[in-house]
Amino acid sequence: MKPLRRDWNEFWFQPISSIPLGMFRLVFGLLVLSYGLLLLPERFVWFGNRGVLPLPDSNAYNGTGAGALHLDVLALRGADHWLTAFFAVFLVAALCLTLGLWTRTSAVIVYLCINTLHSRNAVIHHSGDTVMLVMSAYLVFSSAGAACSLDRLWRIFQGRENDEPPRIVPWAQRLMQLQVAIVYLGASLSKAGGEKWVNGTAAYYPLHLPESARFPTPGSELLWVINLVTWGTIAVELALATLIWVPRLRLYVLLGGVLLHLGIEYSLNIPLFSFIMIASYMTFLTAADYTNFLAWAKRPLRLTPFRVIYDGECDFCKSALLAVRFLDVFRQLTFVDSHDEAAREAAGVNFALAEQAAIAVDPSGKQFAGYDAFRAIAWQLPATTLIAPLLYVPPIPQIGRRIYAWVKDNRGRLPVAPRYQVQEAAEERETTNV
Amino acid sequence: MSSLDNPRDKVRQRRVDRLEKRWWVRKAVNLFIIWHLFSLAIWLLPDRSSSPSPIIEGSLGAVRPYMTFTGFAQSWNMFSPEPDKLDVTLEAEVTHANGHKDHWFFPRMARMSYPRRYQAERWRKLVENATHGSNPILWPPLARYAARVNNYDAQNPPVSVTLISHSRIIPPLGEPLPTYTAVPLQTGHGASITPIRSEDLR
Numbered sequence: 001m002k003p004l005r006r007d008w009n010e011f012w013f014q015p016i017s018s019i020p021l022g023m024f025r026l027v028f029g030l031l032v033l034s035y036g037l038l039l040l041p042e043r044f045v046w047f048g049n050r051g052v053l054p055l056p057d058s059n060a061y062n063g064t065g066a067g068a069l070h071l072d073v074l075a076l077r078g079a080d081h082w083l084t085a086f087f088a089v090f091l092v093a094a095l096c097l098t099l100g101l102w103t104r105t106s107a108v109i110v111y112l113c114i115n116t117l118h119s120r121n122a123v124i125h126h127s128g129d130t131v132m133l134v135m136s137a138y139l140v141f142s143s144a145g146a147a148c149s150l151d152r153l154w155r156i157f158q159g160r161e162n163d164e165p166p167r168i169v170p171w172a173q174r175l176m177q178l179q180v181a182i183v184y185l186g187a188s189l190s191k192a193g194g195e196k197w198v199n200g201t202a203a204y205y206p207l208h209l210p211e212s213a214r215f216p217t218p219g220s221e222l223l224w225v226i227n228l229v230t231w232g233t234i235a236v237e238l239a240l241a242t243l244i245w246v247p248r249l250r251l252y253v254l255l256g257g258v259l260l261h262l263g264i265e266y267s268l269n270i271p272l273f274s275f276i277m278i279a280s281y282m283t284f285l286t287a288a289d290y291t292n293f294l295a296w297a298k299r300p301l302r303l304t305p306f307r308v309i310y311d312g313e314c315d316f317c318k319s320a321l322l323a324v325r326f327l328d329v330f331r332q333l334t335f336v337d338s339h340d341e342a343a344r345e346a347a348g349v350n351f352a353l354a355e356q357a358a359i360a361v362d363p364s365g366k367q368f369a370g371y372d373a374f375r376a377i378a379w380q381l382p383a384t385t386l387i388a389p390l391l392y393v394p395p396i397p398q399i400g401r402r403i404y405a406w407v408k409d410n411r412g413r414l415p416v417a418p419r420y421q422v423q424e425a426a427e428e429r430e431t432t433n434v
Numbered sequence: 435m436s437s438l439d440n441p442r443d444k445v446r447q448r449r450v451d452r453l454e455k456r457w458w459v460r461k462a463v464n465l466f467i468i469w470h471l472f473s474l475a476i477w478l479l480p481d482r483s484s485s486p487s488p489i490i491e492g493s494l495g496a497v498r499p500y501m502t503f504t505g506f507a508q509s510w511n512m513f514s515p516e517p518d519k520l521d522v523t524l525e526a527e528v529t530h531a532n533g534h535k536d537h538w539f540f541p542r543m544a545r546m547s548y549p550r551r552y553q554a555e556r557w558r559k560l561v562e563n564a565t566h567g568s569n570p571i572l573w574p575p576l577a578r579y580a581a582r583v584n585n586y587d588a589q590n591p592p593v594s595v596t597l598i599s600h601s602r603i604i605p606p607l608g609e610p611l612p613t614y615t616a617v618p619l620q621t622g623h624g625a626s627i628t629p630i631r632s633e634d635l636r
Contacts, residue, residue: 008464012463012464012467013460038552038553039556041553042553042554042556046556050579050582050636051579052560052575052576052579053572053575054575057571057572057574057575060571061569061571061572070502070503071503071504071505111505114505115504115505118505119505123559123560123563123564123569123572124556124559124560124563125559126512126555126559127508127509127510127512130505130508131508133505134505134506134508137504137505137506171463171467175467175470178471178474179474182474182475182478183478183508183510185478186478186510187510187511187512187514190510190511190514190515191513191514191515193514193515194514194515194516194517195516196516196517197514197515197516197517201606201607202513202514202516202517203517204604204606204607205513205517205518205519205604206513206517206518208604209518209519209521209604210521210543210544211521211522211523211542211543211544211558211561211562212518212543212558214548214551215548221607221608223607226607269543269551269552269555269558270555271552271553271555
């Protein structure tokens with residue numbers, strides 16, 4: 001009994017890296033945001049009292065379904081004008097969840113909103129929407145804001161965390177993994193009992209339903225292709241339920257699942273379904289998987305390692321660099337205090353220049369100062385790469401240089417991270433005591 | 435600075451320590467996990483209807499309120515046990531006060547651009563749910579919606595709506611596609627005709 005209890009406790013409660021869950025939350029939040037934005041233009045049609053399923057009809061429909069107990073915030077405020085406010089709250093919460101801002105609260109609101117939309121109109125949701133709903137419920141119980149979140153950045157500002165994200169107790173994440181596996185087990189077993197699935201022709205039908213099909217699928221008229229897709233689907237689903245738990249096979253099984261769902265995404269029009277399923281696989285990844293992925297992705301991205309020389313006596317500058325370090329996912333930046341003479345001279349930067357502005361130095365020794373340094377660094381950070389080209393478009397450089405000059409002149413008055421405020425206060429206390 | 439220099443964190447750490455010492459917290463989480471997994475397993479057992487066992491039926495009764503209220507009431511029967519072969523669209527025949535009939539189709543995916551189709555897929559799901567036999571409760575609200583959409587003349591409002599399905603079965607590989615058959619949705623008493631009252635049009 002003891003080994004069983006030990007294994008149980010290890011599986012549910014032994015702390016693991018928070019990075020996979022943080023990455024899942026980020027991608028999942030984007031999908032929730034997309035779900036809300038897709039529904040927004042026709043919200044009155046789907047959920048309004050003059051739409052396809054007014055509240056009394058929705059209640060009657062739910063009453064005939066599996067159970068009468070449903071969560072529906074909209075039922076409390078049936079009037080249509082609440083719908084717009086409801087969607088505003090939902091979308092803001094989804095954005096906050098994506099960014100990891102007030103993560104737990106955002107997750108609760110997102111879950112309540114998705115559950116309400118499902119209860120209010122159960123007729124228009126597909127299986128992918130249901131997976132979104134259950135994943136949002138698990139997120140409520142998880143430590144989804146422990147990594148890759150603005151909540152964590154704030155904790156770094158406060159001095160409560162440093163470079164390594166904290167480890168988390170994974171029971172909620174384990175429930176997500178089990179949910180995914182159980183879903184695929186149910187799906188594959190159910191298919192195994194169907195005649196068309198057994199004889200290998202089931203995939204032919206959805207691909208030829210004009211209302212469900214999306215792009216023309218090459219080979220969909222060939223029996224051997226249909227057989228391959230049909231039986232391949234059952235095999236991949238069964239593997240996602242069983243072999244996924246074998247560490248050596250985990251990544252191969254996930255790759256099979258990704259290919260299956262990319263195929264579904266191409267050939268069938270089921271909005272967000274495949275992306276939600278692929279996102280749910282992220283809960284099976286480990287911190288090492290992410291590290292390996294970053295190392296692999298670094299080469300084709302051709303990132304440049306920069307040394308960033310900053311004024312180590314400027315609390316505002318140090319605060320800003322905390323954010324830059326947080327965003328430096330590929331660890332391309334090395335930070336050098338301009339008062340560290342040896343390191344500064346090794347970078348070939350003179351002290352007078354470093355006093356004037358932050359300097360970014362590339363491997364060839366080329367130096368970028370102030371706004372130009374900011375622009376050079378922006379290319380290296382995934383969160384800012386997309387806006388980096390805009391930083392060259394006039395009049396943005398002119399405005400940017402002015403803002404940089406203003407910040408430089410006023411940096412003593414600008415807010416600093418609480419961790420430095422506390423330090424400052426302690427230093428002041430020491431000085432007073434002396 | 436150590437992470438516990440902040441007084442708020444000391445409080446938080448004390449709270450964590452206290453929770454660690456409270457055996458019942460972990461016990462509660464364990465109980466929840468066991469209950470949740472049990473509920474999921476019962477709910478996701480395939481094909482419950484064909485061989486109803488009293489134990490499973492009793493368990494279902496216990497887990498049903500939990501599963502539906504929390505939203506975990508998930509079924510995973512997409513394309514199974516048999517894939518959907520019914521190609522169906524839904525027409526509303528809207529009869530106005532003067533006897534004029536409008537023929538209005540619920541939005542059809544096959545006639546939309548790819549981006550619009552992505553956003554409007556909910557219509558396909560709605561029609562699928564309304565026409566696949568088991569949901570006549572959906573017909574009156576859909577008929578009233580069609581009446582509101584076609585209520586363009588205050589002097590000549592819609593007075594009744596008949597929902598007509600246009601369907602065909604996708605044949606096996608290699609066989610030619612049949613043409614669509616138009617059939618009014620049927621209740622036990624014949625075609626389902628929804629009378630439209632003036633308050634339905636508001």
